[in-house]
Amino acid sequence: MTITPKNITHPQNDKSVEQILGFNNNLLTRDLFEIMNEVLANRDFSTYKHTIRVAQIAKTLGTELGLTDEELTILELGCLVHDIGKTAIPDDVLLKPDLFNDQDRRIMEYHPLIGAKLFASRLHDDRITNIILKHHERLDGSGYPQGLLASEIDQLSRIAAVADEFEALTSRRPYKTSFSVQTAIGILQYEAQKGTLDATIVSGLSRIADSIVLEHASLQPTGNFMKEIEHFRRDSFFRDTLSELYNYRYLLVLDDLKVLGEENTAGYLLLLVSFRGLGLFQVENGVIVAGQVHDEIGQHLRDTVIRYREARLNYDGSVMLFRKHCDYMIYAEGDSEEETKELISKLREKVGQTRDEWGIEANCYRVWFPRTTSIEQAMTRLFSLQLEDAESCKTTAS
Numbered sequence: 001m002t003i004t005p006k007n008i009t010h011p012q013n014d015k016s017v018e019q020i021l022g023f024n025n026n027l028l029t030r031d032l033f034e035i036m037n038e039v040l041a042n043r044d045f046s047t048y049k050h051t052i053r054v055a056q057i058a059k060t061l062g063t064e065l066g067l068t069d070e071e072l073t074i075l076e077l078g079c080l081v082h083d084i085g086k087t088a089i090p091d092d093v094l095l096k097p098d099l100f101n102d103q104d105r106r107i108m109e110y111h112p113l114i115g116a117k118l119f120a121s122r123l124h125d126d127r128i129t130n131i132i133l134k135h136h137e138r139l140d141g142s143g144y145p146q147g148l149l150a151s152e153i154d155q156l157s158r159i160a161a162v163a164d165e166f167e168a169l170t171s172r173r174p175y176k177t178s179f180s181v182q183t184a185i186g187i188l189q190y191e192a193q194k195g196t197l198d199a200t201i202v203s204g205l206s207r208i209a210d211s212i213v214l215e216h217a218s219l220q221p222t223g224n225f226m227k228e229i230e231h232f233r234r235d236s237f238f239r240d241t242l243s244e245l246y247n248y249r250y251l252l253v254l255d256d257l258k259v260l261g262e263e264n265t266a267g268y269l270l271l272l273v274s275f276r277g278l279g280l281f282q283v284e285n286g287v288i289v290a291g292q293v294h295d296e297i298g299q300h301l302r303d304t305v306i307r308y309r310e311a312r313l314n315y316d317g318s319v320m321l322f323r324k325h326c327d328y329m330i331y332a333e334g335d336s337e338e339e340t341k342e343l344i345s346k347l348r349e350k351v352g353q354t355r356d357e358w359g360i361e362a363n364c365y366r367v368w369f370p371r372t373t374s375i376e377q378a379m380t381r382l383f384s385l386q387l388e389d390a391e392s393c394k395t396t397a398s
Helices: 017-021 027-043 045-064 069-080 084-088 102-108 111-120 126-134 155-170 181-194 199-211 225-238 249-256 278-285 287-307 337-358 375-397
Strands: 267-274 319-324 327-334 363-370
Touching: 027 045, 027 069, 027 084, 045 069, 045 155, 045 199, 069 126, 069 155, 084 111, 111 126, 126 155, 155 181, 155 199, 181 199, 225 249, 249 319, 249 375, 267 337, 267 375, 278 287, 287 319, 287 327, 287 337, 327 337, 337 363, 363 375
Parallel strands: none
Antiparallel strands: 267 327, 267 363, 319 327
């Protein structure tokens, strides 16, 4: 069934929430919406922070555009729950730290429909349902989930759409850096010129964007149990169920969360173990044997890493092992590269055993970085060493 506020039949003898409680100056109503928003926080804290910021931006923008107090309240509450439908989106999509493929995108585009379904049959006032349903619609019909045109998109939903995109552009994501306010406004102005966003609303945002001050998004203290649940969900998403090793992109997420280096270490080592001989081994011995050997190598490296690991609160330890396709990556914190020499020696020893036992050639690339270097920059440098070596080998062979 297509969800639109206008085709919902309400119980005849049932008063709406706003009739019973009133939206204006009613703490209970606001508390109920904040509870729903906190439910989302317990599902994905990043999305929760996004909704808090969108609500703040939208309310400030609505004030600039001259909305009434009632409209501002509706807009703020609607933006608080505009992504509530994401509670039903699978972790494999919701927590994905990379760009979406076609199927991921199709699944994610259901979230406005899911959220609107929660509210459409319970609120007589369509405005909040509209914000949830239409915040990804665009004036030229290119949006989702219904491809609505300008005449079908109300003003509050248009404001929510601009606030939502502005927040997304100016926020850091594991797969992208944040844009400056000026760059984000330029992108929104370009979209307004194309006819996808409301030009009047974008113009209003451009006048106040530099002065918007966003409050820090945080939850009420809950002991450590919610942190443990959140860490487990995050860790499980990135951990391979068979090898129990993390995907290397997990390190980008930890860096994005600003939790690395919690012992105030001066820097970190990144080491890449690249198996250039694994392809030939697979051809000679078969896929199954090659996979088993590769997992065994990973377990040896993992055992070595655990020996040198020191406890950390927000992640697995001061030394961690990651898998990148057929290669392995080691992250190690310390006050100097000298501190990691014993670890490097043991890792090289394990790699040497791989060559002796299975005849699989491997190269080790390592770089020491100061703590101020982002993981993205560090990985780029490390992978460039691997690429330079591969090009050098090609040149030599030719």
